Amino acid sequence: MAEGYYDYPVVKRPVWTWEVPAYFWLGGLAGGAYLTAALAQNFGSADDRRAAGGGYYVAAAALVPCAPLLIADLGRPDRFHHMLRIFKPLSPMNLGAWTLTSFTPVAFARAASHAASTGLLRGPLGALARLVPTRLAELAGVVLGLTLAGYSGVLLAATNIPLWAKSKLLGGLFMASALASGSAAVTLQAGRRAVPDATLHRLAMIESAASAGEMAILTGYLVQSKKAARPLTTGRFAMPFWLGAVGAGMLLPLLLHRVAGRRHGRALRSLTSAAAICTIGGSLALRWTIFEAGKESAEDQGASFDLARG
Amino acid sequence: MIDAYKRMMNIEEPPAPKTAKGFFTDTSLCIGCKACEVACKQWNQLPADGFAITGNSYDNTGHLGATTWRHVQFIEQAKANGSGQEQRWLMMSDVCKHCANAACLEACPTGALVRTEYGTVYVQQDICNGCGFCVPACPFGVIDRTPKTGHFEAGTAHKCTLCYDRLKDDMTPACAKSCPTASIQFGDVEELRTRARHRLGELHARGESKARLYGMPEGKEAAEVGPLHAFFLLLDEPQKYNLPEVPRLPRKTMTERYGWSAAVGIGFALVGALVLGRRG
């Protein structure tokens, strides 16, 4: 016997579709990649800088589908510009829209300036790109990129869907996942170029740190969510969540990195690339399963009552 | 430039505030006739939601939605072999609560959801772009988005407008006007609250010990979402009517969640800097 009114849900099922987790994933990846690249620029060796510089390209590339995905999910895509009708940071959705809008040109500019600095971009475009104030773009990009990577979990948490809202850690979890996938993307592209093993090791280490952090936060998230996590941990999303997001997305890369830690050359490259692909895929799986399971969670009357108990 | 932006974004100066209007839904007077549901659909020209029996007493509506802005619940309470006197059939016309702190309004990125001059919460149909964020934000499951392909205002968020159009001409909202037994009362929120307190006293004096108000400033349900401009007199605990004990306002915990997110970001940056800097 239901505690409430028959077995009707207390809250509404979100209307969003696959575009939203895809966008969260790509946006996070972009932010993570940008940050990793920027970290390398500022703290890394010349090899690191060269290797991680591709992160700017990754960030720019990942941002390309973001706006279309976001717009596609709107009920009225023709009114996408209303997202910028007001500036209202209270609304994570509004904040995200402004962030995406400002981060995209910054990331492209930084990528262009990087391309110009490596000689990839020549001619008048290259000259133009060289005008980009690198430091400023980097700073702005890092702040914006981190915001983009970090707001999505908060956005979901800023609802009354038990699976999303119960724990305090969804924002952190998505941030960690974004950074893991972003750094993994940097590792992945670096592995395809001639970079020293040491750089790859360092990148892998950063990625591992993100994955390990993600793992820890996920544990906290699940513990905090209690019964509200059931649609994720049991039921039809349990398999993709445990095997995909957790197994293949976190544990496997950690394991691969551990193995790769003692390897060099081709083996290292293969292992880090495999780990990076797993991390990136896992990041998508995490977003997707939590997103979809959230819809089921919306129908959980008891969890809603739990969430709203004084 | 600013004017062009305002034109493109459909930005106008809001009207000056007036006295707050709201609903007091007294479920002890509800006869479950559903006139409110139909009057609402008629006035707002909302389509039907489909034709299927639920088996849940006489409620074939189920819940509020994008095209159902009043919903009458039917709660059957009876024991086996109980006498007719112990039997209760509670009826309650549910509606958007028009919260003082409205989660939907706070979530809205476009400013489509606004607080009107009457203190009500209203979705501006020419602004809403159907982002859908208000839908899971509402702690009461009220607001919903219509399908992107549909006959009625496709793809935007909808809920009770408290008949914003009628308020402009000092008309009573359609549901309250139709209600044959004054279970739905419309008026100045302050006055309705006074009336509600008085009514509760009356019912308690009559022995209706389970009667309570839901959505008053002094109620614990107002802790986060604030007092409700559409509030209720219930004859049982709120959960029986699918109303949360303390409806959550997501914003209340948002800073904390941002904090964790930021901490992870900064932590990562530090770790990254450390890892890279060690050799650099």
Next chain:
Amino acid sequence: MAVEQAGGQGLGPIGRLGMAPQPMSRESLEKKPRIRDADKAVPSVCPYCAVGCSQLVYVKDRRIIDIEGNPDSPINEGTLCPKGASTYQYLVNPNRVTTVRYRAPHSDHWEDRPLDWAMDRIATLIKETREASFVERTPEGKLVNQTTAIATLGGATMDIEENYLIKKLFSGGLGVVSIENQARI
């Protein structure tokens, strides 16, 4: 306006960005009830049960745009039940029959016919049936001037004037005795 009414209690300066001041749209500013510029509001009576709720039928450009309870009525004081509140759709409904439909004997389909033709045909049928079945006297010789081969049924949702003419025509004019309505059901 009190803070409580405006909502957004406990918002800091950043939180208030975009919330106050909060812009509106042109449509919102111009919002008005559709009956504001109705051509007329015609008093009517609900067609459903016998409580006799008074209604106001709002008309614009010769079309009904809204039907609501009449607040002046001492019976319903502006209220209506769900059926009364749905009267608009009872009248403005694509499923309404608006042409004369005719089905010939043994035919498997309706066909639309002109109103005049149908009226002539029905009058002829009534006459034929009456002629064929009229009884002036019973076998015992009592003058009865009746026919039992034609019957009418209805209408309790019709006006008294209509009922009066039915009775007058079919009973006083044609000698039909089985004139009945819902009151018998």
Next chain:
Amino acid sequence: MGSNMAENHPVGFRWPMKAKERGATLIHVDPRFSRTSALADLYVPIRAGSDIAFLGGLINHVLTHDKWFKDYVVAYTNASSIVSDDYVDAEDNGGLFSGYDPKSSSYDNASWAYAGPAQEAKEDASTHSGHGMEGTSPAKHRPARDETLQDPRSVFQILKRHYARYTPQMVERVCGTPQSLFLQVAEILAQNSGRDRTSAICYAVGWTQQSYGAQIIRAAGILQLLLGNIGRPGGGIMALRGHASIQGSTDVPTLFDLLPGYLPHPAAFKSDDTLERYMRESAVRGGYWSNLPKFMVSLLKAWYGDAATAENEFGYQWIPKLTGDHSHISTSAAMADGKVKGFVVFGQNPANGSAHAGLQRKALTQLDWMVAIDLYETETAAFWYAAPEGWKPADVKTEVFLLPTAGPPEKDGTFTNTQRLLQFHDKAVDPPGDARSDLWYVYHLGRRLKELYSGSTNPRDQGLLNLTWDYLPERPDPEWRIKDEPSDEKVLMEVNGYTVADRRQVPDFEHLKADGSTACGVWIYSGVFPAPGKNMARRRTRTPENYVEPAWGFAWPGNRRILYNRASADPAGQPWSERKKYVWWDATAGKWIGKDVPDFPAKKAPATPAKEKGTGIDLHSGSDPFTLKADGRGWLFAPSGLKDGPLPTHYEPLESPVSNALYERQDSPVAKRFPRKDNAISPPGDPRYPYIVTTYRVTEQYTSGVMSRWNSWLSELMPEMFAEISPELAQEKGIANLDWITVSTPRNQIECKALVTRRMRPFPHDGKLIHTVGLPYHWGYKGLVKGAMANDLVALSEEPNVYIQEDKAMTCNLRKGRSR
């Protein structure tokens, strides 16, 4: 009782709810716990079909505990009247009254008359019946009386004896109502009646659709008279009628046994062969009905105009004479047998909404032609291709017309509501397309028929040719597209009546004459249009100072809102109490005054003695409030007018799972059965049909659904046919909520979904549990939502006085699963 007011008259229920808030007690006595029960202070379960036992119990309680309102009862009822020595009560005769003829299953009511000389007793022995019962009341105008009420032949003593066995124990046994609850009801009613307080009883078809429906209402009447609740504010018995103008169509009427204004319809089986004999037979010397000749002649003048002369009995012979029972049910049976050829259906849906709908549909296939007039395609219009019987259209010979009609805002017209209030509705728009008002159809059909018959010299056609038929407006209203719409107000003006010579509207029915100088279509409505341009039904003026609201619409008769309101004052003409002040005698002004139009001769003082030699209401004294009654008194005992006994007596329904606990006689001795192969009725206690089945409506739909199932807003609220059953029955049958079930009677079977609910309860009876199955009857095979038709299960039967079928209590069987 017998009504589910909150569900079926929600806006009417606004007022009981208001009263409740002001301290009134609401009691709901019903087989089902409905939305009305939910809002009532007291819900009292009762087995369907046992209402008279319950009401009889209340009467007995009031009598034995001396709770009756003595001053009222002695002065205003016939309690003191002495009944004929030949009268034998049902108590002493196994449930049958004296005069029963088992061969014809009917009563000779001669022995029920008041005691008096033989000649007067003979005068009493009329066979008139129907709505005109009061008018045809032959009761002796001044019967012998014993004001001490001690005479064993007095109505009061007969009443006491008749109900002596209707004890709380018996009520519990018969009705399944716990004694304690029953006694609570009795006490509340008794305490809430008297000088200072009144109680009202509301009923609806829960009572009338039983084989003794009129007697249930009579029982309520007896109770209310004993408690002094008739003719007083807040009292009365309120018939909650189901259709916008069903009261109007009863008054006017489109009913076979009546002429307008409850004049009895002339019949060949009565001595009605001349107008004079008809009027002599129908008019009674005592009471207001003595005026019947004025009303009848004025009616004939309204119908036949100048052709109606004293020489030709004002055209009396053009009115057909009844030769039997021509009611809807009987006509349906005849139709099924191929005896009816043509059928005109105005806004009705017998193929779904009438008793034994399957037989109704079959009957339609036997017709040569049928005209259905409606806004939507009804089950009736579509029977030839869409009926569940699955006939091939090619096999159905009926020629079918479906004429599109107008809704109320698409035409002028008047509805008479359940309070006898006439309200005019104004035309707001033209009807769409070829749709026309029913008035248009009838008028133009009449016009065409007159043309077809023009020139005929056949006497039988003269009625039609002479029918006054001048209803087109002088010039059509330029606002409307339809130019040949008859003028509704012209018809209403004829209904009101006018003087023949100078064609001036008569101010009221007091001005009607029997000499042919006045014409009046419906005498009881006279006053509705007293002068050109003065349509009283169109008045919409509020009078906040007077809750009676006399300036809103027009109530017949003569704008009286409470009938017999003389009874709201004591015999001396003063209000029974300040609280219940309504109409009273103003000695200074020498007339009756009050909140309402006094339903009494305006200047007849309370002390006026009865004129023994007079006629009409002169025969009544100034303290006889019931002016329509021959003796001016409220009838506890009905010496005439009813075909099934002078006192309500408990019988079981025609189909019942139990036997009559009170009498040897099981069921109504005079209810009409239709013993046909296709109309089997299961015998009492038939084990094949062990459950009670009752039909009803829900708020969200409307009767057979024509006016609601094409409406998406209503259809979504109640989308599918269902049967309500108790968890006990569900468990017994292994049925879960929403399972498909099949409900059957000997007539037919239907399938629908089960709604298992504690709102349905089994009734204990002699150690067993009797289950009730509840069926709404809104669905059919046309519309946005479709479903099985409950009326398929109902038998053809007739209550003997008003010819209504019994569908509130039948028996059925039930099984899990679909019908096929």
